[in-house]
Amino acid sequence: MEEIDRAIVAALTGDGRLSYTDLAEKVGLSVSAVHQRVRRLEQRGVIKGYTARVSFEALELPLTAFVAIRPFDPSQPDDAPERLAHLPEIDSCYSVAGEDFYLLLVRVASPADLERVLQEIRTAANVTTRTTVVLSTPYEHRPPKVGPDPVDQHRLRGVG
Known part of the structure; x- marks a missing residue:
């Protein structure tokens, strides 16, 4: 997967409601280019859908x-x-x-x-x-790691 696609996936896993304009600003592409890439990621099955995260306590399912x-x-x-x-x-x-x-x-x-x-x-x-x-949930639904860490990138380039 291309690095720009990884950046798009990372941004959308953090906030699936990002507008194409906001997403384009985050990844440094035009709105139309981001729209095309998101559509391709959906067609390839990388992005399977968009969901709301709900509070199960608020739904009375604690x-x-x-x-x-x-x-x-x-x-x-x-x-x-x-x-x-x-x-x-x-x-x-x-x-x-x-x-x-x-x-x-x-x-x-x-x-x-x-x-x-x-x-x-x-x-x-x-x-x-x-x-x-389950007694408590310190975290769940964490976004996946979709690219190398900056530290790993420096190692790959021989820096540090």
């Missing part, structure tokens, strides 16, 4: 938990994601390596709701669960 699941019978079809897709409390489903098969990110209003959702997960997917409740 309890976050990670739920690791493992099938009772590993010889059965691996269809847990499909069996659980109807549960709106599951924010994300990750296929993982290790003892567990999937790791679910669950958001609910209360411990009682978590208990209910865990039972629904076990029943719907015929799995065992291991739950970790």
